[in-house]
Amino acid sequence: MSSQDxxxxxxxxxxxxxVDMVFRLREYGIIVVLIIFIxxxxxxxxxxxxxxxIKFVLLNATIYALLALGETMVVxxxxxxxxxxxxxxxxxxxxxxxxxxxxxxxxxxxxxxGIGIGFVCGVVNGAITAFARVPGLVVTLATLYIIRGVxxxxxxxxxxxxxxxxxHFSAIGSDSVVxxxxxxxxxxxxxxxxxxxxxxxxxGRELYAIGSNPEAARLVGxxxxxxxxxxxxxxxxxxxxxGVIWASFYGTVDSTAGxxxxxxxxxxxxxGGVAIFGGSGSAAGAAFGALLLSTIATALYALGVSPFWDPxxxxxxxxxxxxxxxxxxxxLAAVMRKRTFRHEP
Amino acid sequence: MTVASPTPGDPTSSPHGSADQEEEGSSIDxxxxxxxxxxxxxxxxxxxxxxxxxHTTKSFGAVHALVDGSIELHWGETHGLVGENGAxxxxxxxxxxxxxxxxxxxxxxxxxxxxxxxxxASRAVGIAVIHQEASVFPDxxxxxxxxxxxxxxxxxxxxxxxxxxxxxxxxxxxxxxxxDPRRIAKGLSVADQQIMEIAKALSLxxxxxxxxxxxxxxxxxxxxxxFEIVELLRCEGTAVLFISHRLQEVFDVCQRVTVMRxxxxxxxxxxxxxxxxxxxQAMVGREVVDRAAGGSQQIGDVVLAxxxxxxxxxxxxxxxxxxxxxxxxxAGLVGSGRSEVARAIFGIDRRxxxxxSINGRRLRSGSPIDxxxxxxxxxxxxxxxxxxxxxxAIDRNIALASHDHLKRKGLIWGAxxxxxxxxxxxxxxxxxxxxSGNASTLSGGNQQKLVLAKWLGRNPSLLVIxxxxxxxxxxxxxxxxxxxxxxxxxEGVAILMISSELPEVLRMGNRTLVMREGQLVAxxxxxxxxxxxxxxxxxxxxxxxxxxxxxDAVGPGAA
Numbered sequence: 035m036s037s038q039d040x041x042x043x044x045x046x047x048x049x050x051x052x053v054d055m056v057f058r059l060r061e062y063g064i065i066v067v068l069i070i071f072i073x074x075x076x077x078x079x080x081x082x083x084x085x086x087x088i089k090f091v092l093l094n095a096t097i098y099a100l101l102a103l104g105e106t107m108v109v110x111x112x113x114x115x116x117x118x119x120x121x122x123x124x125x126x127x128x129x130x131x132x133x134x135x136x137x138x139x140x141x142x143x144x145x146x147x148g149i150g151i152g153f154v155c156g157v158v159n160g161a162i163t164a165f166a167r168v169p170g171l172v173v174t175l176a177t178l179y180i181i182r183g184v185x186x187x188x189x190x191x192x193x194x195x196x197x198x199x200x201x202h203f204s205a206i207g208s209d210s211v212v213x214x215x216x217x218x219x220x221x222x223x224x225x226x227x228x229x230x231x232x233x234x235x236x237x238g239r240e241l242y243a244i245g246s247n248p249e250a251a252r253l254v255g256x257x258x259x260x261x262x263x264x265x266x267x268x269x270x271x272x273x274x275x276x277g278v279i280w281a282s283f284y285g286t287v288d289s290t291a292g293x294x295x296x297x298x299x300x301x302x303x304x305x306g307g308v309a310i311f312g313g314s315g316s317a318a319g320a321a322f323g324a325l326l327l328s329t330i331a332t333a334l335y336a337l338g339v340s341p342f343w344d345p346x347x348x349x350x351x352x353x354x355x356x357x358x359x360x361x362x363x364x365x366l367a368a369v370m371r372k373r374t375f376r377h378e379p
Numbered sequence: 380m381t382v383a384s385p386t387p388g389d390p391t392s393s394p395h396g397s398a399d400q401e402e403e404g405s406s407i408d409x410x411x412x413x414x415x416x417x418x419x420x421x422x423x424x425x426x427x428x429x430x431x432x433x434h435t436t437k438s439f440g441a442v443h444a445l446v447d448g449s450i451e452l453h454w455g456e457t458h459g460l461v462g463e464n465g466a467x468x469x470x471x472x473x474x475x476x477x478x479x480x481x482x483x484x485x486x487x488x489x490x491x492x493x494x495x496x497x498x499x500a501s502r503a504v505g506i507a508v509i510h511q512e513a514s515v516f517p518d519x520x521x522x523x524x525x526x527x528x529x530x531x532x533x534x535x536x537x538x539x540x541x542x543x544x545x546x547x548x549x550x551x552x553x554x555x556x557x558x559d560p561r562r563i564a565k566g567l568s569v570a571d572q573q574i575m576e577i578a579k580a581l582s583l584x585x586x587x588x589x590x591x592x593x594x595x596x597x598x599x600x601x602x603x604x605x606f607e608i609v610e611l612l613r614c615e616g617t618a619v620l621f622i623s624h625r626l627q628e629v630f631d632v633c634q635r636v637t638v639m640r641x642x643x644x645x646x647x648x649x650x651x652x653x654x655x656x657x658x659x660q661a662m663v664g665r666e667v668v669d670r671a672a673g674g675s676q677q678i679g680d681v682v683l684a685x686x687x688x689x690x691x692x693x694x695x696x697x698x699x700x701x702x703x704x705x706x707x708x709x710a711g712l713v714g715s716g717r718s719e720v721a722r723a724i725f726g727i728d729r730r731x732x733x734x735x736s737i738n739g740r741r742l743r744s745g746s747p748i749d750x751x752x753x754x755x756x757x758x759x760x761x762x763x764x765x766x767x768x769x770x771x772a773i774d775r776n777i778a779l780a781s782h783d784h785l786k787r788k789g790l791i792w793g794a795x796x797x798x799x800x801x802x803x804x805x806x807x808x809x810x811x812x813x814x815s816g817n818a819s820t821l822s823g824g825n826q827q828k829l830v831l832a833k834w835l836g837r838n839p840s841l842l843v844i845x846x847x848x849x850x851x852x853x854x855x856x857x858x859x860x861x862x863x864x865x866x867x868x869x870e871g872v873a874i875l876m877i878s879s880e881l882p883e884v885l886r887m888g889n890r891t892l893v894m895r896e897g898q899l900v901a902x903x904x905x906x907x908x909x910x911x912x913x914x915x916x917x918x919x920x921x922x923x924x925x926x927x928x929x930x931d932a933v934g935p936g937a938a
Contacts, residue, residue: 250514255498313518
């Protein structure tokens with residue numbers, strides 16, 4: 035909407051409440067879509083809500099949702115991290131390979147190594163983006179290839195096989211309570227903490243401010259470079275963590291692990307209501323976006339649709355989400371335009 | 380006196396003695412000759428002036444933006460700062476804001492020499508700057524916008540949203556405006572954005588407030604409200620630096636004025652005893668001859684016929700004509716629908732009802748291509764965003780609308796393009812470095828000439844111009860005016876112009892149409908028109924609005 039329209043509306047008048055409401059709805063809307071989707075699928079194929087199936091969906095969504103947390107931090111500050119898939123792959127291989135190389139290595143150490151690898155990758159991404167001022171999209175497009183290249187050259191033709199992993203490690207994905215894997219619960223808690231932190235700490239709000247208006251952020255003295263750097267480092271560390279979890283889920287790790295994840299994660303983030311040019315959206319929304327994508331993939335399978343259609347549906351959902359946003363925004367502008375004169379004092 | 384304290388803007392301190400000299404909160408009716416002495420009197424109790432900037436220089440590469448920047452602010456005064464574009468005002472503001480570090484010079488705030496190496500340092504010494512381009516975060520709430528970077532915290536270093544909302548409610552109350560702290564800033568009018576910035580300054584307990592062109596995008600009654608707030612702050616002892624292109628506003632709200640030219644301090648004087656021409660001469664360094672419109676143009680046939688044009692919720696039943704060789708000015712308040720009518724004529728916005736015809740040919744709704752083909756040129760109000768491709772060469776910008784004439788065998792020939800551009804650049808006396816340089820290298824006035832050149836290259840029969848001289852310095856402004864007059868008189872171009880500056884409206888219009896709340900409410904011929912009549916028609920009031928200077932302002936680009 036244009037500010038001319040708003041000029042005649044008294045501040046705090048009802049059109050704004052309408053705007054606020056719609057923006058809040060946008061975050062919850064995804065949950066509604068999710069419920070409708072599950073209901074429809076279940077009515078056609080009742081086995082869809084079986085425990086095994088739920089577990090599969092949740093595990094699948096867990097990694098994407100975790101990656102989406104880091105990606106959300108980067109995207110709200112008007113940047114992008116395309117390297118998460120490669121970071122996940124490198125971390126998955128190097129960390130799980132430790133079990134074969136160092137006999138009896140404690141699982142927490144393996145996690146720390148994985149997170150450390152992601153951390154280093156994040157530092158590189160963040161430093162080039164924030165301090166050398168190269169657009170993060172380009173930087174991480176480059177590191178997507180570089181890190182994957184490093185991954186391939188380390189692995190050679192080999193792979194980590196499930197039999198080399200300790201039982202406790204492989205059990206991370208399988209232990210569950212009433213069908214919900216423990217790891218999913220842990221990730222959900224991490225995402226909740228992340229969402230709350232982005233909302234309630236200065237550093238978090240400043241990421242939104244940077245994404246909302248970078249020039250104004252500079253004028254009020256927000257340390258833009260430091261904040262963007264931190265976002266990339268956290269996103270990297272999270273991708274590293276996700277790599278270790280990935281290895282525990284799948285057992286077999288070769289050089290293709292995590293290929294293409296970055297685009298799915300960005301899709302989840304946008305479907306989950308995070309503005310692609312920064313400034314708004316939440317990590318919880320992004321996590322629900324990941325859950326929705328995962329549910330759709332499984333539902334298509336359950337309904338007997340060829341899994342080859344899966345990417346097409348993800349794309350369709352992305353277009354729908356953005357079109358819906360745009361449609362709501364235009365509709366809202368039109369409504370407020372027509373209200374302009376009625377609210378004239 | 381409380382004024383002397385380092386935080387005279389403290390919300391708890393009540394207006395002190397000097398407020399008695401005037402009606403509280405009404406600053407705009409006329410000059411205040413007695414106030415200057417009073418302000419000087421206040422200074423005695425204080426530890427000298429609020430802020431002194433002396434012989435400051437700042438260069439960006441080979442450009443000497445500031446050669447000798449000096450200014451002195453007193454507690455409890457509103458100090459005007461005027462100068463043409465490029466005089467160094469913005470650089471001076473950015474130095475006070477801590478955005479730029481000066482190359483040399485001295486800055487003393489409240490008796491202490493300071494070095495402002497960042498916005499935080501500037502805030503720490505009690506300076507609040509309200510920037511020209513309002514620095515709003517559209518996705519954050521009003522309260523967050525106000526408190527960004529210094530939010531009140533509760534346990535665990537979490538932001539205390541409750542306290543934040545309460546504190547800003549107090550500040551907003553004190554300003555006597557309605558602004559919900561919890562709403563997001565997206566969609567706030569420019570006036571409300573400015574109120575928000577002022578609330579920020581107040582909550583910072585800033586004792587020195589710098590306002591960079593605060594009225595550029597405000598309507599008359601919003602300007603009134605702003606001036607009341609400025610006067611309130613001044614009476615509480617705040618030092619206000621007020622920068623404006625509109626000289627009458629400086630006379631209305633300021634006690635002293637500093638004039639800058641070419642990065643140098645020209646003079647600082649009390650406004651009592653000065654007239655606008657003194658300032659203009661000092662700004663330009665010579666006398667500006669402002670020729671009144673002759674009205675000798677040959678008015679020809681109807682070029683533009685707008686018939687019962689409506690767009691729901693924006694404007695209703697607008698009908699008028701513009702003839703060949705005629706300049707018609709659309710005046711009115713912000714949001715009265717002037718710019719929207721222009722956009723609908725050119726086909727940027729669709730119309731819901733009515734018709735637009737050029738030389739008898741009816742234009743399709745919502746089709747700028749149709750409008751251009753029919754000979755309409757459109758110079759939008761925001762030339763940087765809408766009028767030019769800033770990152771494109773000057774010659775290509777000029778050629779942008781004339782590609783069909785510059786094509787040979789289906790390709791655009793660089794040589795034809797350059798010759799065409801060079802021709803128009805010299806006809807409009809464009810001042811540029813290289814034609815292959817980006818449009819962004821030009822000054823504001825020359826950018827406007829560039830937009831004009833683009834359309835003149837097509838020999839338009841109708842030129843629609845929204846705010847032709849906004850943000851353009853005095854000398855170039857006169858040049859643009861002469862250019863438009865010549866186009867009408869000599870080339871027979873029909874010109875529909877939107878303007879928010881009354882002197883411009885009075886000077887340029889063969890006819891003046893006034894819009895209010897989406898409707899055409901008055902029409903004046905060149906001999907009938909007067910400031911009072913326009914203001915009365917635009918506000919729907921009677922002649923009591925006569926003291927206003929500028930009818931209104933302009934809807935800014937969307938936030």
